[in-house]
Amino acid sequence: MSHTPEKAFVPLNIAVLTVSDTRTPETDTSGDTLVERLTEAGHTLADRDIVRDDIYALRARVSQWIADVDTQVVILTGGTGFSHRDSTPEAIAPLLDKQIEGFGELFRQISYEEIGTSTIQSRALGGLANGTLIFCLPGSTGACRTGWDRIIKEQLDARHRPCNFVGTLQRALEVRQAEQG
Structure with a gap:
């Protein structure tokens, strides 16, 4: 019987961005x-x-983190619905080098168990930009719990x-650090 050595947990540097016209640091329950x-993990x-x-404000802020070699993951919450102000997917999609098609699909599948057909209004999105993993979640606290607990947590665990995505992020970090000299 062959045994593969157990991989060690690799802590990642994760930035959290709440997209909202109304939330403040005191009322940002999703963030x-x-x-x-993420800290408990x-x-x-x-x-x-x-x-x-x-x-443009979203792209500017996320672009700063994408350019920062020390930020490996960005998780956004909010702005994924269909109101006239919801623009997270439109802001983030052009920044992505590769989209994780399965992320939005799986998020909606899991959400269907919780909120039924209302899940079709979620435009959850995931992708990779300059070696930085990005996940865009709806703004509700429940959606953040679902996204983290049922998808993201495992994919960020070596x-x-x-x-999982840890090996991809580690290789991307090595390339980015070499490029910066």
């Missing part, structure tokens, strides 16, 4: 949920911010089999 869960909060639902 709080994500920070609580053993990851490091790299940064946290709240940005109004504006395509011990999860058969695959």
Whole structure:
């Protein structure tokens, strides 16, 4: 019987961005949920911010983190619905080098169990930009719990089999650090 050595947990640097015209640091329960869960899992909060639902403000803030070699993951909450102000997918999609098609599909499948057909109004999105993993979740605290607990947490854990994103992020970090000299 062959035994594969157990992989060690690798803490990642994760930034959290709340997209909202109304939330403040005191009322940002979705951002709080994500920070609580990522730190409980053993990851490091790299940064946290709240940005109004504006395509260019979103792109500017996320672009800063994409360019920062120390930020490996960005999780956004909010702006994924269909109101006239919801613009997270439009802001983030052009920044992505590769989309994770299965993320939005799986998020909606899991959400269907919780909220039924209302899940079709979620435009959850995931992708990779300059070696930085990006996940865009709806703004509700429940959606953040669902996204983290049922999808993101395992994909950011090197011990999860058969695959996860940690190896991809580590290789991307090595390339980015070599390029910066």
